[in-house]
Amino acid sequence: MDIRHLRYFIAVAEEQHFTRAAERLHMAQPPLSQTIRQLETELGVELLHRSTRSVTLTPAGQAYLERARAILHGLGDATEHVRRVAAGAVGRLVIGCVGSATYSLLPQLSRGLAEALPGIDFAFRGEMLVPDQVTALRNGDIDIALLRPPVADLGLTVQPIRQDRLVVALPAGHRLAPVERVRVKQLAGSDLIVHSADRRSVMYDVALGLLRNAGIEPHIRHEVGETSTLVTLVAGGLGVAIVPDPVSALRLEGVAYRPLVQPATTVQLAVAHRADRHEPHLARAVGVIHDLV
Template identity: 70%
Template sequence: MDLRHLRYYVAVAEERHFGRAAERLHMAQPPLSQAIRQLEGELGVALLHRTTRRVDLTEAGRAYLERARAILAGVDEAAHLARRVADGVVGRLAIGCVGSATYSLLPALSRHLSAELPGIDFSFRGEMLAPDQAEALRDGTVDVAMLRPPAADPSLAAHLLRRDRLVVALPADHRLAARRRVRAADLAGADLIVHASNHRSVMYDVVLRVLREAGVEPRIRHEVSETSTLVTLVAGGLGAAVVPEPVTALTLPGVVYLPLVRPAATVDLAVAHRADRAEPHLLRTVEVIRRMTRPAAAARPPRDR
């Protein structure tokens, strides 16, 4: 018995006529009749009452028709699902986001992904530091990450999304808050709030490099893991912070954002996944993220003045 026999039987049972069933199946009547007799022989029961004019179903035939339809529908559904999986339009994915992307990109991204890939079940984890995201990618806790690229890691595949300018977040009553822009050298002696050190944050290394290249030895007062906490501490007057421009989406009373110049610096944002993963729904999601952020990828840092 194979699926072909089931399809043959359903056609005969629905048409109640071998000739019409043969036309529907685009085949000759004799092999159709032979196939139905073979099916009845394998089952050991009569499924049909045959007359010269029509075909009727036995009680066993009616029961068999109901189950045969369900089996064929299940097979068709399985084939449809397999094609959708192969096309990358169904599945489940967890996406991790670095702090600044959580506020500036995630709201629009979640809507965009839901609209373009409605068959994929997405979950999101925000406020993740880049090293934590890299580890989560390696152990499978997240499938895709939007992060500040760490040192080269052959186990991960990363694609640049955009380059974000650096800005300075200041308490509204800070001595620099009334300016139009801030030079890196102006932060000499200022209390600073930074993302966590000990190789846990890419931004920590970026900020220290920018300031030291300007001849400033940073005076770090607080280290935090979450960008929202960092901005909250700035609002509380506990210090200034150098952050990616998308952090300005966090508008809190008592915080002023100013461009950072001399040097004007940027930090990369990338989308990454494990290099050994190539599931269609994962790669399609990465492509949607890259396409969505492409217009911002050409952003240029402001000129020094």
């Protein structure tokens, strides 16, 4: 038995006539009749009552017609589905974002990805530090990461997508809050709030490197794991923080963001995934992220 036999049987059952069914199938009538006989022999049941003028379905034939239609419908659905999979139009992806991308990009990304790739189910994890993102990519807990290089893992494909300038987040009452632009040297004597060194945050090294290059020994008052906590502590007057400019999208009363100059420094934002992942829907999502960002 093959799919052709099912199509022949459905045509005969619907036309209730071998000649009309043969015309519908663009074939001769005798081979069609022979095929239906072979099908009945293989099944061991009679599917049709035959007369000189027409054919009618037996109870077994009626049941077989329903199943045959369902099989062909399912086959059509399966064909369409695999074509959509091959085109990268369906699937599920989890995207992990560093803190600054969580607040500045996640609303835009969630809308843009849903509009561009409606057949893909997207989930998002925010406030992830880069080492946690790398581990999650390796383990398959996330599929794509928006992170800040450097990333030493050679098993990941990392594609830069933009440069973000650095700003300083200041308590509203800080002596530098009235200043339009802040020089790094002006941060001397200020308490510092940073992302956790224990969790190997990229921004920890960036912030301390800037201060030390300016001849300032950092005085770290708090280390935190989440950007929202960092900004909240700044709002509480507990210190200042050097952050990528997109963090300024997180507006809290009591926080002033000022451009950081002399030196004017940027940090890279990149999209990353495992190098051994080549699924079409993942590639399409990465392309859309490039376009959106």
